Amino acid sequence: MSQIPRPALFLGLAGLLPFLWAALGVIVPTVSDTTVAALGARFNAPYMLIAYGTVILCFMSGVLWGYATTSNRFLPYLMSTLPALWAFFMVGGGEKQATSALLVGFLFVFACDLQFRVWRLTPDWWIPMRALLTAVAMGCLFIGYLG
Known part of the structure; x- marks a missing residue:
């Protein structure tokens, strides 16, 4: 972990806060209720997990697109678009279905991370950071699925 650039690690860990807060809200419903009272109904714990998970899955698709630009090969470009397309077509249909689709999507994007590393399109520190964040x-998504 010491080789991960501090800004990338700090911002990556900060990006986990909505996941962690929402998972806590699933475990402790009063946390979700308080958040809804303060910020509105769209911030209930299960919806936060689904909405934020969808945003991050699409964000990771864009990050992979950026790495694909260094190769100029078709397959990396194709692989980089699939997580966002997965989110668009598969996230929906209720809490369980949406959350399970996100779990599959995050497994797939991590598999893409690994393949991009094999192709040497990512820096050496990428997989240790992505493994932790994923x-x-x-x-957190699994807590939401079980909740």
Whole structure:
């Protein structure tokens, strides 16, 4: 972890806060109720997990697109678009279906991360950081799925 640039690690970890807050809201419903009272109904815990998970899955698709630009090959470009397309077509249909689609999407985007590393399109520190962030995000989504 020491080789990960501090800004990337700091912002990556900060990006987990909505996942962690929403997972806490699933476990402790009063946290979700208080958040809804303060910020509005769209900030209930299950919806936060789904909405934020969708945003981050699409964001990761864009990050992979950026790495694909260094290769000028078709397959990396194609792979980089699939997580966003997955989110668009598969996230919906209720809490369980949407959350399970996000879990699959995050597994797929991590598989893409690994393949992009094999192609040497990502920096050496990418996989250690992505493994940590993906594990925490998926753990939070799993809490939402079970909740």
